[in-house]
Amino acid sequence: MNSVMDKPDEARGPLFMLRKLLLLLTLATAILWGPFASADAIQDIWTGEKVDLPGTRETKPISVTDNAQTDAAIEARLQNIYSNIDELKSIQVQVNSGVVALSGELLTTAAQNEAVKLAAQVEGVVEVEDRTIRVKTISVRLRHALDNFIARTDQWVAYLPLLLVALIVMIGFWLLSRWVLRWDGFFQRFSKNAFIVDLLKQVTRALLIITGLFVALEILDATALLGSLLGAAGLLGLAVGFAIRDTVENYLASILLSVRQPFSPNDHIVLDSYEGKVIRLTSRATILMTFDGNHVRIPNAIVYKGIITNYTRNPERRFRFQVGVDTSVDLTAARSLAIKTTLQTEGVIASPAPACHVETLGDSNVVLTVYGWTDQQRFDFSKVRSAVIQNVKDAFDAADFEMPEPIYRLRVQGMAGGMIEDMAEHTGQSKTEHRVNAPVADIPASEAVTRQINHAIGVEKDTELDAKIQQEAAQETDLLNDNVAKE
Numbered sequence: 001m002n003s004v005m006d007k008p009d010e011a012r013g014p015l016f017m018l019r020k021l022l023l024l025l026t027l028a029t030a031i032l033w034g035p036f037a038s039a040d041a042i043q044d045i046w047t048g049e050k051v052d053l054p055g056t057r058e059t060k061p062i063s064v065t066d067n068a069q070t071d072a073a074i075e076a077r078l079q080n081i082y083s084n085i086d087e088l089k090s091i092q093v094q095v096n097s098g099v100v101a102l103s104g105e106l107l108t109t110a111a112q113n114e115a116v117k118l119a120a121q122v123e124g125v126v127e128v129e130d131r132t133i134r135v136k137t138i139s140v141r142l143r144h145a146l147d148n149f150i151a152r153t154d155q156w157v158a159y160l161p162l163l164l165v166a167l168i169v170m171i172g173f174w175l176l177s178r179w180v181l182r183w184d185g186f187f188q189r190f191s192k193n194a195f196i197v198d199l200l201k202q203v204t205r206a207l208l209i210i211t212g213l214f215v216a217l218e219i220l221d222a223t224a225l226l227g228s229l230l231g232a233a234g235l236l237g238l239a240v241g242f243a244i245r246d247t248v249e250n251y252l253a254s255i256l257l258s259v260r261q262p263f264s265p266n267d268h269i270v271l272d273s274y275e276g277k278v279i280r281l282t283s284r285a286t287i288l289m290t291f292d293g294n295h296v297r298i299p300n301a302i303v304y305k306g307i308i309t310n311y312t313r314n315p316e317r318r319f320r321f322q323v324g325v326d327t328s329v330d331l332t333a334a335r336s337l338a339i340k341t342t343l344q345t346e347g348v349i350a351s352p353a354p355a356c357h358v359e360t361l362g363d364s365n366v367v368l369t370v371y372g373w374t375d376q377q378r379f380d381f382s383k384v385r386s387a388v389i390q391n392v393k394d395a396f397d398a399a400d401f402e403m404p405e406p407i408y409r410l411r412v413q414g415m416a417g418g419m420i421e422d423m424a425e426h427t428g429q430s431k432t433e434h435r436v437n438a439p440v441a442d443i444p445a446s447e448a449v450t451r452q453i454n455h456a457i458g459v460e461k462d463t464e465l466d467a468k469i470q471q472e473a474a475q476e477t478d479l480l481n482d483n484v485a486k487e
């Protein structure tokens with residue numbers, strides 16, 4: 001059989017893999033940055049240094065008096081403070097009219113910011129001028145980097161027991177989430193739909209893993225990092241959502257279709273320009289098998305928003321066809337014969353009753369429309385309609401109800417009447433010469449071929465296509481469930 005867009009459908013789908021990737025990224029970030037995160041720290045992303053938010057510095061009133069003793073007190077106080085901080089011992093302080101000037105060499109920008117911050121907090125300080133410079137001596141900076149590396153290493157070594165405990169807790173919650181997936185009976189209490197049950201399992205598992213991550217961060221005293229990670233994950237999810245909005249739309253449509261279920265497996269439906277029988281509903285597409293044996297994969301977003309005609313939902317289906325009779329035929333007798341013949345045809349049900357209406361009056365005939373009903377669960381719709389057409393045609397022939405062909409009148413100018421009569425006589429002779437009434441030869445056929453011919457002519461329901469659909473449906477998981485209420 002041919003296939004249209006018949007790529008294999010993944011059992012989980014891209015959203016499942018994306019959710020796992022984001023979860024692993026969040027966990028790895030929490031473990032790596034946990035020892036350096038605290039609840040009261042606002043740090044620069046690149047330098048790791050604390051920064052002040054705009055508008056957070058307090059404005060103090062400026063005194064109208066200028067006191068040298070106050071300047072000396074400020075200078076002494078700041079010099080005493082800086083002398084007790086290792087990174088700020090090299091700072092020299094000068095105060096004039098409340099304006100503090102800081103000079104000296106410092107190793108880091110964080111030390112410069114800290115010195116300015118401390119000076120601004122002293123009472124009586126009007127403004128702080130930072131004249132400090134960064135140390136650029138190679139030996140000093142190398143020694144500082146080595147000291148920092150040793151300090152960080154000691155910090156990691158001291159942190160390892162807590163990190164191990166947090167990792168054990170995280171693994172415990174992860175194992176618990178795996179165990180919860182086995183509670184089929186518990187989740188089936190909320191829904192009989194297999195797709196919804198699986199979605200509830202995945203949501204529960206995600207909540208357990210997030211809870212384990214929160215507990216692990218609490219042990220590491222890095223809960224502030226969780227808010228940052230969730231915010232980053234939200235922004236990333238929004239960006240990814242825009243990038244794969246078609247996939248997300250199809251996934252959401254599959255959830256709604258599995259709940260509403262406007263069709264069931266093996267239903268005969270028409271959606272837009274596609275007609276066929278439903279094989280399965282996946283998390284991305286609805287798969288049909290056309291009556292030519294081809295696969296058609298229609299995105300669920302189109303299915304959900306499209307107009308669906310379901311011929312299987314109601315087993316009783318009406319068929320119609322038109323037949324033309326000569327204008328001289330008794331229309332009442334012709335209509336009665338058509339209704340009687342339709343009722344006597346195998347596969348036609350008596351209720352609703354067949355009907356025959358005069359549709360149009362043509363130039364050379366009268367067009368009748370015959371209506372009848374059949375049960376699609378027991379009979380084949382196309383075969384029943386074909387049998388009724390054949391029987392009505394035979395009945396009209398037996399009753400001498402002519403079904404004339406269109407008659408055209410031609411007016412020929414510039415030709416003598418004798419020539420026209422000769423042409424008409426010649427045309428009649430040609431038609432008589434070419435008409436051959438050859439008898440139908442009996443074609444020998446085996447018993448198997450005879451059974452196939454009888455089955456094709458009869459009105460029994462075909463099961464070959466249904467068997468192929470069942471075979472295809474058994475190969476993959478179907479989101480359609482017979483236990484769920486139908487729309």
